[in-house]
């Protein structure tokens with residue numbers, strides 16, 4: 001199998017799903033390179049689960065073509081043995097241990113039991129494998145579910161909202177686990193309705209809204225609707241006028257705000273600009289009580305793309 005760097009584990013174009021006259025996934029292109037972690041972000045009803053279900057052969061696409069792990073999208077049976085997924089958690093036995101549950105699912109799937117210790121390590125449950133499933137936290141239950149999906153040693157791992165309902169510590173554990181999964185060269189597609197849950201682990205994000213693709217690319221290149229600014233505040237009104245003059249004579253775009261000034265960063269390195277302003281202010285005898293770089297948060301940029309409402 002071909003999973004060298006740059007290989008497109010998923011290369012799908014025009015993926016579409018219609019239910020009756022309603023289009024719930026509309027002409028979406030997906031390109032996932034080997035070893036990458038891609039976040040599928042969008043509000044409730046955006047089409048995340050439907051896209052994952054189409055890749056997994058659970059829902060038949062209305063249109064779209066391409067390949068998954070080099071096999072044709074229209075023949076999921078050819079590639080599914082190399083795919084692990086958590087769409088709805090498997091039904092585990094509460095009275096069995098984590099280890100016992102994994103052994104059950106390994107036997108069921110015809111997988112080698114000798115892989116279980118590696119899986120437990122990957123999902124961070126080593127040392128807790130002997131505890132009964134019913135004693136696990138929600139985050140641990142989710143990680144065991146992902147462990148079950150890893151028993152076949154898949155190359156592509158698809159996780160639908162694994163952090164849903166999990167507390168912040170549990171989310172952190174899931175994020176660490178996802179990084180470990182990808183570090184071994186596996187490709188991960190993971191969905192969430194909140195970018196904040198995924199922003200520190202994803203190489204790329206796909207932003208969906210109402211079935212349509214709003215953005216696909218690196219997080220750092222998410223479009224921004226508000227300019228990056230340096231926020232400044234001087235010691236008082238008397239100094240404000242002086243500060244305004246100083247900034248204007250430097251050819252900067254300055255907006256006066258109730259609590260100071262916002263200087264448009266433009267294409268300049270914000271750290272260099274802040275340093276220059278600070279130096280010039282000091283030389284002009286202006287005392288700055290605030291000087292910081294303000295950037296639109298990634299979460300806000302996603303909300304700009306999708307609106308804030310949820311739909312089902």
Ligand SMILES: Nc1ncnc2c1ncn2[C@@H]1O[C@H](COP(=O)(O)OP(=O)(O)OP(=O)(O)O)[C@@H](O)[C@H]1O
Nearest residue numbers: 019024042043044045046047048049050051193312
């Ligand atoms: N079998 C179905 N028949 C008709 N409509 C469906 C069906 N399955 C899903 N939908 C609709 O498709 C849209 C997308 O649903 P989907 O579950 O893919 O969204 P999602 O982004 O995963 O949302 P959530 O975050 O709530 O899980 C929704 O409006 C949903 O009601």
